[in-house]
Amino acid sequence: MLTKRLIACLDVQNGRTVKGTNFVNLRDAGDPVALAARYAQEGIDELVLLDITATVEKRRTLIELVRNVAREVNIPFTVGGGIGAVADVEALLLSGADKVSLNSSVLREPGLIDELARRFGSQAIVVAVDARQTTEAPATAADEAWEVFTHGGRHPAGREALAWCREAAERGAGEILLTSMSHDGTRDGYALGLTRGVAAGVGIPVIASGGAGVAAHFRDVLLPGGAEAALAASVFHFGDLSVAGLKNYLLTEGVAMRPVG
Numbered sequence: 001m002l003t004k005r006l007i008a009c010l011d012v013q014n015g016r017t018v019k020g021t022n023f024v025n026l027r028d029a030g031d032p033v034a035l036a037a038r039y040a041q042e043g044i045d046e047l048v049l050l051d052i053t054a055t056v057e058k059r060r061t062l063i064e065l066v067r068n069v070a071r072e073v074n075i076p077f078t079v080g081g082g083i084g085a086v087a088d089v090e091a092l093l094l095s096g097a098d099k100v101s102l103n104s105s106v107l108r109e110p111g112l113i114d115e116l117a118r119r120f121g122s123q124a125i126v127v128a129v130d131a132r133q134t135t136e137a138p139a140t141a142a143d144e145a146w147e148v149f150t151h152g153g154r155h156p157a158g159r160e161a162l163a164w165c166r167e168a169a170e171r172g173a174g175e176i177l178l179t180s181m182s183h184d185g186t187r188d189g190y191a192l193g194l195t196r197g198v199a200a201g202v203g204i205p206v207i208a209s210g211g212a213g214v215a216a217h218f219r220d221v222l223l224p225g226g227a228e229a230a231l232a233a234s235v236f237h238f239g240d241l242s243v244a245g246l247k248n249y250l251l252t253e254g255v256a257m258r259p260v261g
Contacts, residue, residue: 003256004222005045005229006246007207008236010035012051012081015065017237030237032065037072039236042243043260047073048101048177048231050128051081063095070096078126078177089116093124101177103128104150107157107164110171117172126207127168128177131161131194144193149181162197169202176202177231180210185234187213190221199226207231215241215249222255 010017010032017032036047049069051062066079079092080101089100106112106127116125131146146161157164165176178198180191190211199206205228208221212232221227235241244260251257 002228003258004227004250005207006218006243006257007046007048007229007231008035008039008044008243009209009231009233010047010049010069011233012049012062012065015062033068033072035237036069036077039243040073040075043247044075044236044243045258046076046078046229048078048080050101051079063091066092066095066097080126080128080177084112086115086119089120089124093120099124099126099174101126101128103130106168107148107150107159110167113168113171113173117174122172122174122204125173126175126177127165127173128179129161129165129168129198130179130181131191132181133191133194144191144197146180146194161194162201165198165202165206169204173204175205175207175228177207177209178227183211184209186211187235189213189217190225190227190230192220192225195221195225195227199228205229213240215246218246219250219253219255222250223253 012032017030017035039047070077076098078099078101079097083089083100083102084105092100130149132149134145134147148157148159148161148164149155150157176198178195180194183191188211190208195208207229208225208227209231212218212235218230221230247257247260
């Protein structure tokens with residue numbers, strides 16, 4: 001049985017790790033390099049660093065920060081934010097990233113997924129999907145309606161989430177980083193209906209993001225939710241859960257995990 005993964009997310013703005021609720025009301029969570037080193041030492045399986053204003057500010061991801069983080073960790077490390085061309089991806093991979101996460105650029109130009117997968121391999125290409133539940137969505141999870149957003153959740157993309165995830169997978173994405181904007185930072189649990197639907201529909205690993213608050217939320221999204229990995233930020237940054245404690249809990253709940261140590 002393949003092991004499930006725990007991923008710590010570092011949302012970076014102006015060189016600092018930040019975290020908010022529903023993509024707004026950001027508060028400082030510390031130095032990203034120090035946090036990355038700490039999580040790697042504590043046994044987190046992977047890291048994701050997202051330069052959350054790079055696309056809005058029309059600039060590239062902070063290369064020097066990526067280099068500094070890469071020097072501190074020996075685990076898979078994904079970088080996203082402001083990536084719009086083959087040269088951007090090449091620069092980040094050469095700077096120490098193992099994978100890149102793309103969102104706005106591939107919605108604007110879906111063929112970029114095909115090109116990057118051919119050039120660097122699907123294993124290096126993560127398509128991030130920021131989705132918000134539409135107000136007219138039915139109450140049953142099976143019929144939930146979700147719309148994709150770009151530019152750090154600022155602009156609707158006019159795409160339905162499951163359909164876009166399927167297209168991204170067919171074009172060569174190796175993983176889907178699926179964030180529920182409706183759950184982000186709420187600590188009320190992941191979007192299980194959305195995650196389950198995408199995981200069943202794409203045929204590639206899905207990383208669930210948005211809403212982790214207690215250990216049981218991770219169990220739920222990794223087992224009935226169907227995710228291959230669960231990403232979280234605030235519960236790790238602010239000390240609500242420890243990596244070792246969470247992994248031990250998940251192992252006792254029957255989740256296949258790589259143990260700490």
